[in-house]
Amino acid sequence: MTTQSSPHEPLLNTADSRWQQFLDSHFWHSFKRDKVAIVSFSIFFLFILASLSAPLLAPMDPYDMTQFDLMDSELPPVWQEEGDSRFLFGTDAQGRDMWSTILYGTRLSLIIGVCAVMLQAFLGIVIGLSAGYFGGRVDSFLMRLADIQLSFSTLMVAIIFLAIFQAAFGAELYQDLAMVMLVLVIGIAEWPQYARTVRASVLAERKKEYVDAARVIGLGPIRIMFRHILPNTLSPVLVISTVQIANAIISEASLSFLGLGMPPSQPSLGSLIASGFEFIFSGAWWITIIPGIALILLVLVINLLGDWLRDVLNPKLYKG
Amino acid sequence: MALLEIHDLEVKFALRSGPVTALRDISFSLDRGQRLGIVGESGAGKSVAAFSILNLISRPGYISKGKILFDGNDLAQLNPSQLRNVRGNRISMIFQDPMMTLNPVLTVGAQMVESLQAHTRISRQEARKIALEKLRLVHIPSPEKRLDQYPHELSGGMKQRIIIAIALLLNPDIIIADEPTTALDVTIQAEIMDLLLELCEDRNLGLILITHDLGVVSQVTERTIVMYAGRIIEMGPTKEIINDAQHPYTQGLINALPQQGIPGRRLNQIPGSMPPLQQLPNGCAFHPRCAYAKAACKEQIPAFTQSGGCQVACHMVAELVNQAGKSPALENSPSTGQDS
Numbered sequence: 001m002t003t004q005s006s007p008h009e010p011l012l013n014t015a016d017s018r019w020q021q022f023l024d025s026h027f028w029h030s031f032k033r034d035k036v037a038i039v040s041f042s043i044f045f046l047f048i049l050a051s052l053s054a055p056l057l058a059p060m061d062p063y064d065m066t067q068f069d070l071m072d073s074e075l076p077p078v079w080q081e082e083g084d085s086r087f088l089f090g091t092d093a094q095g096r097d098m099w100s101t102i103l104y105g106t107r108l109s110l111i112i113g114v115c116a117v118m119l120q121a122f123l124g125i126v127i128g129l130s131a132g133y134f135g136g137r138v139d140s141f142l143m144r145l146a147d148i149q150l151s152f153s154t155l156m157v158a159i160i161f162l163a164i165f166q167a168a169f170g171a172e173l174y175q176d177l178a179m180v181m182l183v184l185v186i187g188i189a190e191w192p193q194y195a196r197t198v199r200a201s202v203l204a205e206r207k208k209e210y211v212d213a214a215r216v217i218g219l220g221p222i223r224i225m226f227r228h229i230l231p232n233t234l235s236p237v238l239v240i241s242t243v244q245i246a247n248a249i250i251s252e253a254s255l256s257f258l259g260l261g262m263p264p265s266q267p268s269l270g271s272l273i274a275s276g277f278e279f280i281f282s283g284a285w286w287i288t289i290i291p292g293i294a295l296i297l298l299v300l301v302i303n304l305l306g307d308w309l310r311d312v313l314n315p316k317l318y319k320g
Numbered sequence: 321m322a323l324l325e326i327h328d329l330e331v332k333f334a335l336r337s338g339p340v341t342a343l344r345d346i347s348f349s350l351d352r353g354q355r356l357g358i359v360g361e362s363g364a365g366k367s368v369a370a371f372s373i374l375n376l377i378s379r380p381g382y383i384s385k386g387k388i389l390f391d392g393n394d395l396a397q398l399n400p401s402q403l404r405n406v407r408g409n410r411i412s413m414i415f416q417d418p419m420m421t422l423n424p425v426l427t428v429g430a431q432m433v434e435s436l437q438a439h440t441r442i443s444r445q446e447a448r449k450i451a452l453e454k455l456r457l458v459h460i461p462s463p464e465k466r467l468d469q470y471p472h473e474l475s476g477g478m479k480q481r482i483i484i485a486i487a488l489l490l491n492p493d494i495i496i497a498d499e500p501t502t503a504l505d506v507t508i509q510a511e512i513m514d515l516l517l518e519l520c521e522d523r524n525l526g527l528i529l530i531t532h533d534l535g536v537v538s539q540v541t542e543r544t545i546v547m548y549a550g551r552i553i554e555m556g557p558t559k560e561i562i563n564d565a566q567h568p569y570t571q572g573l574i575n576a577l578p579q580q581g582i583p584g585r586r587l588n589q590i591p592g593s594m595p596p597l598q599q600l601p602n603g604c605a606f607h608p609r610c611a612y613a614k615a616a617c618k619e620q621i622p623a624f625t626q627s628g629g630c631q632v633a634c635h636m637v638a639e640l641v642n643q644a645g646k647s648p649a650l651e652n653s654p655s656t657g658q659d660s
Contacts, residue, residue: 062412076601135379136379209416209421210420210421212376212415213415213421213423213483214423215373215376216376216407216408216412216413216415217407217408217412217434217438218403218404218405218408218409218438218439219404219408219434219438220400220401220404220438223434224440227426227434228423231425232423232424232425233424236388236430256612
């Protein structure tokens with residue numbers, strides 16, 4: 001036992017004490033007790049690790065056409081009789097290694113999902129905070145705007161927008177900008193979720209005395225909104241963020257499946273599923289099914305983590 | 321001219337059913353070093369008065385009439401950035417519930433540094449130094465440690481001390497304390513009141529103390545305002561008000577103190593309760609509960625009359641004073657004024 005860990009000694013190393021604090025927290029304890037959370041988090045962590053290190057793990061670069069060989073096309077996964085040991089999950093119609101493509105595809109799907117959610121969160125938080133804090137007409141106007149946005153489904157907005165963009169600027173430009181466009185479209189279409197959540201919490205927080213106290217001190221509205229109220233509304237934001245990332249990944253996959261998302265030369269999970277779809281009845285099921293399983297697994301673990309987070313952050317739901 | 325002068329202040333709340341007057345005809349003044357108490361029942365308008373001094377009434381409330389002259393400027397006319405300059409800087413405020421007044425997600429130090437930086441251009445280090453100095457001033461043990469703690473790590477009394485320290489950060493001229501001890505237990509209450517008194521005397525601060533505790537008022541303040549249903553009904557030196565209340569309502573309040581009761585008997589109380597502001601009776605708002613009410617009380621709002629050192633808004637004052645120099649309501653309480 002070293003004296004450093006004794007509570008009476010001043011903690012010399014703040015990083016250590018932070019870590020100690022984390023280990024003592026309710027957060028960590030409930031995580032340790034929840035098997036579903038542990039499994040989901042491990043799988044999610046593996047997904048992230050795999051997508052971050054895709055260039056190291058992948059045996060071939062799926063974006064480099066020169067590496068494919070048409071002779072290798074539609075080879076089944078290794079565990080099948082005709083499988084080739086070079087291709088773990090088989091190959092697609094162009095002879096592209098499925099394992100590499102799924103790694104890169106997961107990376108794309110995750111990046112698009114996270115970036116789209118960041119955009120949603122930014123728009124939603126700014127709008128929701130202003131609506132909740134200023135109230136009155138500003139509130140009515142912004143929330144009607146949110147209602148209007150919500151009355152169009154995300155997919156409909158995205159399809160119309162992306163189709164018009166492709167028609168107007170041509171498929172070439174679209175291929176280059178596909179990722180940015182997807183982030184923009186999914187981000188803009190879903191901000192009302194955040195705006196509503198943030199506004200509801202702000203309405204509750206605004207009545208509390210610390211807000212009055214901040215006004216009495218003479219702080220301006222922007223400072224009060226972002227520094228005093230916002231941190232107090234972050235736990236619901238954190239919870240919907242997980243769900244929204246899952247939703248954004250699904251939206252991206254759906255759009256790609258419909259041919260409006262990532263181009264086949266840079267496939268995300270959605271466009272991989274789509275590209276295998278025409279071969280599914282000719283026996284090459286792996287081109288669709290394997291990325292499909294990856295997508296389902298990814299979305300499922302994110303949702304499970306979101307559920308767990310919601311339970312942890314909601315003090316009313318403490319389970320004994 | 322006094323530092324803070326309030327003339328004919330009227331505050332209304334625009335409700336769906338029409339405007340409701342929450343405060344009317346409020347006039348008083350306060351200088352540095354003076355201590356003023358405002359007492360009254362819940363809903364008498366004490367807190368609204370406090371908030372309106374800083375022009376902090378938020379919708380649907382608004383100041384409909386009157387002037388709040390601070391250092392010659394009318395706070396009711398200033399624009400938001402000029403107002404922010406006064407708030408916290410020249411006049412600061414202490415709230416009722418210390419558990420709620422500090423932001424739960426920011427450390428004490430962060431909140432103190434922030435309010436300093438909102439008004440002055442100083443570095444974080446300097447701001448922390450000033451914060452430390454103020455924490456020492458309010459007698460907080462190991463202040464260096466407190467700066468990095470979150471509000472939930474501190475006790476109620478400690479939090480209220482920190483709130484007082486925050487109020488003192490910019491050396492204001494006036495502190496408005498809105499029931500600063502209501503949420504604390506009795507021993508801590510006494511400590512906090514002593515601290516406030518000490519600070520006001522040492523630093524020549526003006527203090528407006530809002531409370532419903534007449535005991536606290538008698539210990540701390542020099543002058544007292546008694547409010548009822550949004551109006552001032554009696555105003556004068558605290559000693560006179562406590563020892564020789566003129567208005568029947570004030571007499572009732574003093575009689576209702578537990579010290580005034582006779583052991584074994586029910587405590588005295590004023591019959592009835594304060595009318596809602598939407599349905600104020602004509603004339604004197606207190607007349608339905610007043611033992612001395614006469615016809616005039618039901619028709620006319622009483623004007624202030626001078627009685628001793630006090631100003632009293634009651635039609636019956638002259639008569640009551642004449643009755644053998646002693647008011648009948650106080651007959652069963654011979655020890656009036658000796659409590660403290």
